[in-house]
Amino acid sequence: SQNIFILGIESSCDDTAASVIHNGRILSNVVANQKIHEAYGGVVPELASRAHQQNIVPVVHQAIKEAGITKEDLNAVSFTRGPGLMGSLLVGTSFAKSLAYGLNIPLIDVNHMQAHILAHYIDEAGFKKPPFPFLAMTISGGHTQIVKVNHYFDMKVIGETIDDAVGEAFDKSGKILGLGYPAGPEIDKRSKLGNPKAFKFTKPKVDALNFSFSGLKTAILYFVQRETKANPNFVEENLNDICASIQHTIIGILIDKLKKASKETGIKHIAIGGGVSANSGIRQALKDGEQKFGWTTYIPKFEYTTDNAAMIAIVGYLKYLESDFSKQNVMASARLKI
């Protein structure tokens, strides 16, 4: 039987990550977060690529060590080619190329957005794998898409945001409320303590299966300005209710479009992926869809939601099985499409 070890490297944004997969099972999954961006309220590209340069050697070393193997055991090196920040992508790309060349093993390039979807094919006790075709909603700080997945590498985007990504909606709303960056996790936490119906924000009207989140951000800004004029302590006195109401609105927007996509395609296998799929409200809303709409849902294990290298390693493994290797002159691509 086969005995394949693949290293995955992820450096598309502000997390430096490495993972080793043995056949379909993850042996290690190491992520170094870059705290430096918090002070700026968002990712600073130049600082991100510098931090990747500092982190990549120790992170890869740690992933190989935790897997209990040596680098000579590796069968291939997979890495995120794009989409993402060019400076950040270049660090992972150059490192992966050198390592594969030095070890004389295949190099495999991976599309970050495909990886968020294909993370569902990691062998994980208690998690089922979606059968083809299925619908995947990728929700992150940079993307909001509904994708029809016909096969591993046969995907079609059938809906996407026309402006901000849903993660930006969380983060920009949080900024208006004075929360730290990224605000998604804190809005999630506070939502559990607040009333989701306390305040009402109108949902945008957007054609077909597309999304729009920039109007919501503006509505929240005007709402906060108006209420603060009447009561300067409005935000701090109502923070949990405001967070719960924002999250409730965002989840409503996402589920409405998923319902529409499911109806139009006749597909009832529904998966989510990307950082925002860590959100407890969207996870619950999806689960509720099983009863309400007859869906079978696929919700990633928490550590495979936000950026990680395990998802890069599983794609590396799937491509390895098809001998789909990259050339040494493969280039990072900031705007790589699914």
Ligand code: KG4
């Ligand atoms: O996939 P990801 O780690 O990076 C990108 O590729 O963008 O996603 C990061 C995004 C951020 O906007 C962050 O606020 C959001 O995911 N996020 C959450 C939660 N955890 C992370 N949003 C809502 N609720 C959460 N629990």
Ligand code: ZN
């Ligand atoms: Zn991502």
